[in-house]
Amino acid sequence: MEENLAIKQKAYIILGSFLVAAFIIGIAGALQAPTLSRYLAEDVKVNPYQVGLFYSINAVAGIVVSFLLAQYSDNKGVRRNIILFCCLMGIGNCITFAFSRQYFILVTVGIFFSAFTSAAMPQIFASAREYTDKTGRNVVVFNGILRAQLSLAWVIGPPLSFALAVNYGFTIMYLSAAAMFFVAMLIVFLCFPVIKRPASVTKKQEPKEKIFNNPNVILLFIASISMGTANMMYLIDMPLYIDDILPGSPSLPGHLMGIAAAIEIPAMLIASMLVPRFGNKNLICFAVICGIIFYIGMVSTQNEWMLIGLQFFNGLFIGIIASIGLIYFQDLLPKRTGVASTLFNNCISCSIILAGMLQGVISANFGHQSIYTISLAMVILSFILCLIIQPPPSAIKSPSKSKVNH
Numbered sequence: 001m002e003e004n005l006a007i008k009q010k011a012y013i014i015l016g017s018f019l020v021a022a023f024i025i026g027i028a029g030a031l032q033a034p035t036l037s038r039y040l041a042e043d044v045k046v047n048p049y050q051v052g053l054f055y056s057i058n059a060v061a062g063i064v065v066s067f068l069l070a071q072y073s074d075n076k077g078v079r080r081n082i083i084l085f086c087c088l089m090g091i092g093n094c095i096t097f098a099f100s101r102q103y104f105i106l107v108t109v110g111i112f113f114s115a116f117t118s119a120a121m122p123q124i125f126a127s128a129r130e131y132t133d134k135t136g137r138n139v140v141v142f143n144g145i146l147r148a149q150l151s152l153a154w155v156i157g158p159p160l161s162f163a164l165a166v167n168y169g170f171t172i173m174y175l176s177a178a179a180m181f182f183v184a185m186l187i188v189f190l191c192f193p194v195i196k197r198p199a200s201v202t203k204k205q206e207p208k209e210k211i212f213n214n215p216n217v218i219l220l221f222i223a224s225i226s227m228g229t230a231n232m233m234y235l236i237d238m239p240l241y242i243d244d245i246l247p248g249s250p251s252l253p254g255h256l257m258g259i260a261a262a263i264e265i266p267a268m269l270i271a272s273m274l275v276p277r278f279g280n281k282n283l284i285c286f287a288v289i290c291g292i293i294f295y296i297g298m299v300s301t302q303n304e305w306m307l308i309g310l311q312f313f314n315g316l317f318i319g320i321i322a323s324i325g326l327i328y329f330q331d332l333l334p335k336r337t338g339v340a341s342t343l344f345n346n347c348i349s350c351s352i353i354l355a356g357m358l359q360g361v362i363s364a365n366f367g368h369q370s371i372y373t374i375s376l377a378m379v380i381l382s383f384i385l386c387l388i389i390q391p392p393p394s395a396i397k398s399p400s401k402s403k404v405n406h
Helices: 002-032 036-043 048-075 079-099 103-117 120-135 139-168 170-191 199-208 215-245 252-278 280-300 304-332 337-366 368-388
Strands: none
Touching: 002 079, 002 120, 002 139, 002 170, 036 048, 048 079, 048 103, 048 120, 048 337, 079 103, 079 120, 079 170, 120 139, 120 337, 139 170, 139 252, 139 304, 215 252, 215 280, 215 304, 215 337, 215 368, 252 280, 252 304, 280 304, 280 368, 304 337, 337 368
8 A cells, every 4th residue: 555655656756847847948948038039139249130040050950959869769768868968958058148149159059059958848748758658647638737837937938038138137047047957957867757668679660650651740740830830920020010000009919928828828738638539630620720710810900909819719729739739749650759749849940940031021021911811821721731631540539547557
């Protein structure tokens, strides 16, 4: 009896450590990302072209490094050790940005550290998936709770980031982010499980799951990039658009982002609990329909209260995709959870690259309103691709919590 109690307590500690580590690393990222362009422009004093170049190089480096680490982790790496290494790289990245104002150093050494740091979150998700699978817990619900930690971090992180940067300077802000990574390292080191995969089993199974021979994975990858690009163009352009159409509401963009983020959290949790009933594909399609409604509204209205009301559909769209999208990739690649998690993460990186290029060109040549028309077309394309996807029977409805044999 006491042994079973001890096992349960250990499991709760491990599950809690996943949540706390994801939240803290999310805070560290949310401290850095919102003020990066201002940091480059004001402290490093670079031109807009160099700012855009930094974002593009950073995203490409993150894609390459995180994918290579994912392949290594799926083959023979211990994810706990990889996460520790990524957190250490995060500390190096923060220290570099805290004490250097040389663009060449930041775009080389800084991005080198940043590329490895970006692999931390997909590795945490992959490790959590392995642990919940191994212990027979509800994978989808726990993934939704885990993903909600990132949304919560992004509710808290950006205001804190601006407060630190404005009141104490960028050096203090980046050192605060470094402290977050250090705390995360301690949690991972002390609490994360060590899950080893037999090399012989991995080698036997890997040829059966060639990513680019799986049309469903390719369709979901393209659909996710299309949805992500639409969302990123909205996030980049919306403050500028609001300044044009509602110049008397300078705080409205912050309110819109906060309302959407607040809706995302319950959307993630509820969606994860509805997967056994409705399945991944149906929920994804419902989310994309919400996205279509949102962008139709963005195209057709310039009323402040209508824009606020539209955030309900935006929050459902992003929240459900963020929660179920990762699980969908993992279900389509059940034996390569690291690669699947990284594919989902790389969709975001690809979206940042495309959105950064498209938003500038489109708004400069066709105006801000065209951004949302093109975003609407991208989301409609994503809906069509999601309808075409034919998931395997095991991925149609994720199993509910199974019994655990200790």
